[in-house]
Amino acid sequence: METKGFTGASCRAASEFLERALGAATGERLKPEFYQTTQSQQYLKEGR
Numbered sequence: 001m002e003t004k005g006f007t008g009a010s011c012r013a014a015s016e017f018l019e020r021a022l023g024a025a026t027g028e029r030l031k032p033e034f035y036q037t038t039q040s041q042q043y044l045k046e047g048r
Contacts, residue, residue: 007036 001018003011011034019025 007033009034 001015001022003015006014
C-alpha cells in the first residue's frame, strides 16, 4: 500500500485502518516524505 500527500508519521495514521483490515504487513519501505516535518511540527519544536 502506498500513501500520497502525507509527511512524517501522518501517513501511518492515515493508513492504519487499512492495515488492520488487511492483516499483518510483510514489509515497509519509507519514502523521503516520511522524514520531512510539517509546518505545525516545526512550530511546536520552536515554541518549546
